[in-house]
Amino acid sequence: MKFVTTPARSLIALGLGLATVGAMALPAAADTLNLRLTAATRSAAAPAQGAYWHTKVLRTATHPWQFGQGTNRYWLEDQRVFEMWTSPDGKVWAGQRNLGVHPKSAADEEAWRRDGSPATWKRAANGSIVSLSTEPDKGGVFPMKGQATFRLAEQRLSYEQLQRLPADAAGLKTWLEKAARAAKVPGNAVDGYVTASLTALLRDLPAPKEVRAAAYKLLPTMPGVRSLGAVKDSQGRTGEGLSIDHGRSRQQAGTIASTTEVIVDTDTMLLLAESLTSTINGKPFLDKTWTETVLQVGWTEDKPSVPALP
Template sequence: MRYPIAAVAVLITAGVVAVPAQAAPAEGAYWRVEVVRTADHPRPVGSGYTVTQRSVSVDWQTPGGKAWSAYRELGARPKTAKDEAAWKADGSPTSWTYRTEGMKISLSTEPGKGRVGPVKGRPAGKFRMGEKWVTYAQLQALPTEPETLRARVVADVRAWIDAAAEEAKTTDPSAKKEDWLAHLDRYVAEHMTHLLYENPVPFKVRSAAYQALKTTKGVSDLGQAKDPLNRSGQKVALPVYERKSSVLKEQFIVDTKTMTLLARYVDLQDGGKQLAGKSGVETYKVGWTDDKPAVPAAG
């Protein structure tokens, strides 16, 4: 449930330790992660105004490793008062259609029907963490001390870098491992944010991940802030990621009472110009629930 930013399409793995005799009990039937994404459409529509698109995705996972996912478009709206005036001058259309690169693109002001269904191709009883499949018991056994967790993640990120660098050489002989190592702190910080929402890890693991995140080199503590849903949390900024002409800036708001993610802000620029559609904000609702998987509400 992340933006499709090719420059940082990084899957890093968390380490696991020996499975304990008994894992901590779940606090509900499903670990649920809801993400509402808001972003500008990547090109003007109608007479040349900008619209903002919203969508929602939800994932459910049981302690036994079964999973469901859902998705729904929430509709497009003019971005600013100026855009709204241009939209009204166009006759207040409720849909837009155009073609680009041989593809037909359709937008609507109305929410889509949405869909929900089981996740296929998933090993029985397993959870995806980076490039590994682990059990619920292994999730519960992740380190709860910040520096121990950091050491585990750093070791696994370095192992990933070794493999990625070797694979890159098959298509680019000039590829160097140092290109990845230059962003080691960034990768470690990004992984810590995944531990704050992605899988049903214990509160103490999330707390350790947050503490490790805050003290990772290049991470900035921006103080108390409110997300788009008016929820309060602590805001942090990850190290800036630069590659050729692309610059990625990410900020997160964390609920320090539950140690779960509230919001993620993305600013991706290329050649100094922000890339609409790949920049935007996500709001998160994370936690245990007994509510069964269903198509997300249209609101």
């Protein structure tokens, strides 16, 4: 098989590889992929099961700055809904809606009440200018520009090529490692690159269930990945948890350590949730700490629209 050879985009400054390697229809300067599949892969691509591959994600994160005055300091938690619709020809629409902020914990809520229970914020406690509200905004939906293809490990694939990815763990690993080398990923970053691609296959791309199953089987064998057993997400759904240790990276701001945890529905081989926890010099690094709960994922006939409130 032949892969496009292009320099990989800068990896996330946490040693994560590309956290959204599976993002579809993003602009790129690479040549069109000419992927030649081996005889071991499926000879015919299954037709799409709907008009769009659709994901709806609730992202929760703590604002990196405290709010309030004097001793009445508190943290605010931000929630947003993100949706993506991808047609089989690779065209993408994105929707977003900010659900507003609220005090993070019971202690934060008490401090917020002592601060007068504000509903909007223009400045953080450190004086930084912000624009926050407890009320949801109107949200929006828009088409994403760029070449209409699916992206995996810096390779641009058609829907048909995506269906023919190796459906066994060993073959999938070989494919992703070749893609990493073609993208000129440094040797010490290849494993992280492959791991990030595997999580993308479990959510962002309409790959066949057999390919997703291969990705799930391969994940625990990757360096830094360990099983957490049966765990529940924020919606009370039970799946198999995996922890991915991304190690440490030295940045100008300090030493950053990060861990991703994913919860997989082993019936559908799709993600239920994904969270990233980071520290900088041993202290919480809120800019790189969040939780995403997958509210919906799969084929749909519903056209792209402004995200509804959960």
